[in-house]
Amino acid sequence: MKIYHTSYLEISKSALEHNIQYLKNFINDGVQISSVVKGNAYGHGLEVFVPLAENCGINHFSVFSADEALRVHNSISENSTVMIMGLINNEKLEWAIENNIEFYVFEPDRLEKALEAAKRIGKIAKIHIEVETGMNRTGFAMNQLPAVFQLLKNNSSHLCFKGLCTHFAGAENIANYYRIKKQQEVFRKVIKKVAAAGLNPEQKHTACSAAALRYPKFQMDMVRLGIIQYGFFPNKEILIEYLTKKKENKNPLQRLITWKSRVMDVKKVKTGEFVGYGTSYLANSDIKIAIIPVGYAHGFSRNLSNQGIVLINGQRVSVVGTVSMNMITVDVTYINSVEKGDEVVLVGKQGDLEISVSSFSEFSEQVNYELLTRLPENLPRLVVD
Numbered sequence: 001m002k003i004y005h006t007s008y009l010e011i012s013k014s015a016l017e018h019n020i021q022y023l024k025n026f027i028n029d030g031v032q033i034s035s036v037v038k039g040n041a042y043g044h045g046l047e048v049f050v051p052l053a054e055n056c057g058i059n060h061f062s063v064f065s066a067d068e069a070l071r072v073h074n075s076i077s078e079n080s081t082v083m084i085m086g087l088i089n090n091e092k093l094e095w096a097i098e099n100n101i102e103f104y105v106f107e108p109d110r111l112e113k114a115l116e117a118a119k120r121i122g123k124i125a126k127i128h129i130e131v132e133t134g135m136n137r138t139g140f141a142m143n144q145l146p147a148v149f150q151l152l153k154n155n156s157s158h159l160c161f162k163g164l165c166t167h168f169a170g171a172e173n174i175a176n177y178y179r180i181k182k183q184q185e186v187f188r189k190v191i192k193k194v195a196a197a198g199l200n201p202e203q204k205h206t207a208c209s210a211a212a213l214r215y216p217k218f219q220m221d222m223v224r225l226g227i228i229q230y231g232f233f234p235n236k237e238i239l240i241e242y243l244t245k246k247k248e249n250k251n252p253l254q255r256l257i258t259w260k261s262r263v264m265d266v267k268k269v270k271t272g273e274f275v276g277y278g279t280s281y282l283a284n285s286d287i288k289i290a291i292i293p294v295g296y297a298h299g300f301s302r303n304l305s306n307q308g309i310v311l312i313n314g315q316r317v318s319v320v321g322t323v324s325m326n327m328i329t330v331d332v333t334y335i336n337s338v339e340k341g342d343e344v345v346l347v348g349k350q351g352d353l354e355i356s357v358s359s360f361s362e363f364s365e366q367v368n369y370e371l372l373t374r375l376p377e378n379l380p381r382l383v384v385d
Helices: 013-026 038-042 046-055 066-073 090-098 108-121 142-154 174-196 209-214 236-246 357-364 368-373
Strands: 007-012 032-036 060-063 081-084 102-105 125-130 159-165 203-205 222-225 257-262 265-269 287-292 309-312 315-318 328-331 343-350 353-355 381-384
Touching (some): 013 032, 038 046, 090 102, 102 159, 108 159, 159 174, 209 236, 309 353
Parallel strands (some): 007 381, 032 222, 060 081
Antiparallel strands (some): 007 257, 257 343, 309 315
């Protein structure tokens, strides 16, 4: 395949297979895995990732919005399910219902409009009732629930109570422990209220990647696994806690993603000359630089000016000068042979060395999630091994 872009991503099929199998081993028996693929599958490429996940036995996918749901719907087999956790405009509810797409309901207007749409097209809407337990974002408040329950009971032929759910406010940080515990208490009360109302949702779910690891009792019927399936723990805290519990010393997951480019030019800079825009880097001796056609327009943060690292010919080399929109320059003075066309690894392995997403993120002051989801959608994603 010819690459016309300035850089590209490799997505490892075998790494995903390893991760899914590993995750299935710590998920409780009978718990369904919903693969969270919002944010263009965390930057991995939604249309590339979804079929790979299906081949690993995943048949439920969670997205944020209707546009993502459409992309997943067009990429899955007939046996897989899509669930919208966030935005779907009322006028698109008919489309979702018609295509068996499940969706969260967290405010009265969507609930009423979903009922109207289901009646209009004569097909049952599969809805997940999200409740507010303390995150104070989306979800029905406790005092709204009696009316919700009554509407569900009166319209069971039009509304399928597919799920009861909530979202924890930062399960990845121990600093939020008390807040999460309070949320869990509230959710338990909601479960009792649902049962007392004579309703029985098909699934109860609360856990993201961090919660599934830290609070296994709240894996319930389904877990919504996002960043962990791509080979990343939510943060170092969760990783260290997990390794301590398991008495392991190495991240058991494998990263799927490698970000590569190629050297565009090599040139010499004399002592006393500045490199790139402005005066942020002054050559204190004669140096040799390589120009790489990647910049902040491609997701290579401007914060990496004069401190980023890339791999060329199996060696680490430093970014010198300011990261521009479409280019970076790196110091290759001490690499004997660097030529136009040589492979450059921005994130991933080359030889015995690796630039991890987490180290890249630390330099750029971005969390893993931010770096990954900011990778442009038009970068080619190539499936390897």
